[in-house]
Amino acid sequence: MILNRDLVIIGAGPSGLCAAKMAAEAGQKVLLIDRNPQLGGQLIKQTHMFFGSEKQYAKTRGFDIAKKLIDDVKKYPDLVEIWDNSTVVGLYSDKVLTVLTGETYRKVQAKAIIVATGASEKVLAFENNDLPGIYGAGAVQTLMNVYGVKPGEKIVMVGSGNIGLIVSYQLMQAGVKVLAVIEAAKVIGGYKVHASKLRRLGVDIITSCTIKKAIGKDKVEKIVTVRLNEKWEEIPGTEKEYEVDAVCIAVGLSPLTNLLAMIGCELKYVGELGGLVPVLSKDYETTIEGVYACGDASGIEEASSAMVEGYITGLAAAKKLGKVHPQYDELMVDLRKQLDILRSGPFGEKIRKGLAKLEGVKEVC
Amino acid sequence: MSKKDIIICRCEDVTLEEIHQLLERGYTNIEELKRLLRVGMGPCQGTTCMQLIQREVSKFLNIPIEEVKTQKVRPLTMGVKLNAIKEGACDES
Numbered sequence: 001m002i003l004n005r006d007l008v009i010i011g012a013g014p015s016g017l018c019a020a021k022m023a024a025e026a027g028q029k030v031l032l033i034d035r036n037p038q039l040g041g042q043l044i045k046q047t048h049m050f051f052g053s054e055k056q057y058a059k060t061r062g063f064d065i066a067k068k069l070i071d072d073v074k075k076y077p078d079l080v081e082i083w084d085n086s087t088v089v090g091l092y093s094d095k096v097l098t099v100l101t102g103e104t105y106r107k108v109q110a111k112a113i114i115v116a117t118g119a120s121e122k123v124l125a126f127e128n129n130d131l132p133g134i135y136g137a138g139a140v141q142t143l144m145n146v147y148g149v150k151p152g153e154k155i156v157m158v159g160s161g162n163i164g165l166i167v168s169y170q171l172m173q174a175g176v177k178v179l180a181v182i183e184a185a186k187v188i189g190g191y192k193v194h195a196s197k198l199r200r201l202g203v204d205i206i207t208s209c210t211i212k213k214a215i216g217k218d219k220v221e222k223i224v225t226v227r228l229n230e231k232w233e234e235i236p237g238t239e240k241e242y243e244v245d246a247v248c249i250a251v252g253l254s255p256l257t258n259l260l261a262m263i264g265c266e267l268k269y270v271g272e273l274g275g276l277v278p279v280l281s282k283d284y285e286t287t288i289e290g291v292y293a294c295g296d297a298s299g300i301e302e303a304s305s306a307m308v309e310g311y312i313t314g315l316a317a318a319k320k321l322g323k324v325h326p327q328y329d330e331l332m333v334d335l336r337k338q339l340d341i342l343r344s345g346p347f348g349e350k351i352r353k354g355l356a357k358l359e360g361v362k363e364v365c
Numbered sequence: 366m367s368k369k370d371i372i373i374c375r376c377e378d379v380t381l382e383e384i385h386q387l388l389e390r391g392y393t394n395i396e397e398l399k400r401l402l403r404v405g406m407g408p409c410q411g412t413t414c415m416q417l418i419q420r421e422v423s424k425f426l427n428i429p430i431e432e433v434k435t436q437k438v439r440p441l442t443m444g445v446k447l448n449a450i451k452e453g454a455c456d457e458s
Contacts, residue, residue, distance in 0.1 A: 087442070087443060088442070089440065089441040089442050089443055089445055090440030090441050090442070091440070092440070098440065098441070098453075100443070100445055100449065103446065103448075103449050103452075104449065104452075104453070105445060105449040105450050105452065105453035106453060107453065120412045120413070122416060123413055123414075123417065125371050125372075125373060125381060125417050126371060127366065127367055127370045127371055128370050128371075129371060129372055130372040130375055213366075213370075254416060256412065258410060258411075258412065258438050258442055259442065261437075261438035262438045262439060262440055262442075268431075269430065269431040270431075271430070271431070275416055276435065
């Protein structure tokens with residue numbers, strides 16, 4: 001049996017939830033699918049308060065933002081159907097999705113699809129990188145902030161982007177000793193305010209430094225770091241050992257575009273946006289009509305941008321299906337302005353450069 | 366550096382040494398590496414290793430990473446029991 005649904009949104013993180021809310025507000029029926037038992041995506045692991053503007057819930061903790069966004073979609077019980085614990089395992093060019101919920105395999109025929117699958121973590125290639133105790137930052141946040149489990153007692157953080165800095169701080173709050181944060185680049189990647197918080201707690205942030213190898217029998221016991229020169233080559237003799245029982249890798253994210261690739265959406269490699277990203281219209285429609293992508297799946301940015309992109313995509317997809325939001329024009333103008341603001345300033349430079357590389361197909365600020 | 370202790374594809378337990386050996390034998394296309402080593406064919410379907418492999422190919426051929434073509438992505442994104450597919454197809458007519 002094939003179930004018929006008009007608009008299917010894959011992923012109920014910040015972007016998918018916002019898309020669902022806007023589409024429902026326009027009167028559009030939505031099926032929202034998420035593979036996790038809890039909706040909210042990465043927001044549910046974020047115990048810190050967000051920056052940015054009031055419109056994207058600045059000064060609110062991530063998990064509270066998730067609650068708000070979930071409440072928003074639950075206001076439309078007649079319009080928004082939710083399948084949690086459900087993974088979209090296949091996407092086909094006739095807009096049929098196959099979905100696995102436990103042991104149940106279902107097929108859904110959609111009229112339009114929004115892919116808001118988020119991102120996956122990048123990994124590093126170093127000796128013994130498969131030893132137990134070596135985690136991605138996402139796993140550390142899940143263990144600590146969702147399940148209340150400490151990943152270790154003594155840890156080195158690899159990567160000083162905002163995720164690396166924030167997770168280091170959260171580890172310290174949980175009573176885990178962060179021996180150092182190391183960063184391969186010459187400068188700290190994340191916001192200075194996060195870095196300063198760590199330094200005040202006495203955590204060393206060492207730039208031009210990377211992990212050379214992990215050592216241990218059944219699990220990681222030690223790691224060796226090494227300094228890098230201008231050409232990113234190891235400088236012999238600068239090795240340093242740390243005794244650890246865990247290592248956290250926070251070296252960036254890449255968009256989860258496997259479903260988009262599967263149905264043949266045009267993808268382009270843009271390093272600044274995290275890797276392969278879909279080519280999009282200014283309404284976030286991919287090169288396949290009626291298939292949209294937003295949030296980290298369309299290029300790595302902050303949760304705030306993912307929310308705004310979700311709103312825009314929800315409005316656009318609903319309009320495509322004949323449900324025009326009563327304030328469509330005003331909302332679109334305002335949302336695009338919000339995105340411009342979020343991407344302005346020095347921290348938005350990388351995003352702006354990445355979007356420019358997509359050659360104006362995705363709206364460039 | 367011990368290349369045999371650097372895991373590139375953790376699902377299929379493929380090392381950097383194995384990747385380099387094949388690159389040197391002329392297998393510089395990710396589809397070829399995939400067929401010979403099963404990289405990207407495990408539970409995560411290449412989500413974890415693909416960028417690492419792209420980088421190795423890019424370094425070996427001395428071309429920008431943007432130009433290294435990635436694997437063809439096909440359904441399914443994860444393991445599904447045949448029985449589940451069978452049951453799902455039962456009432457389809």
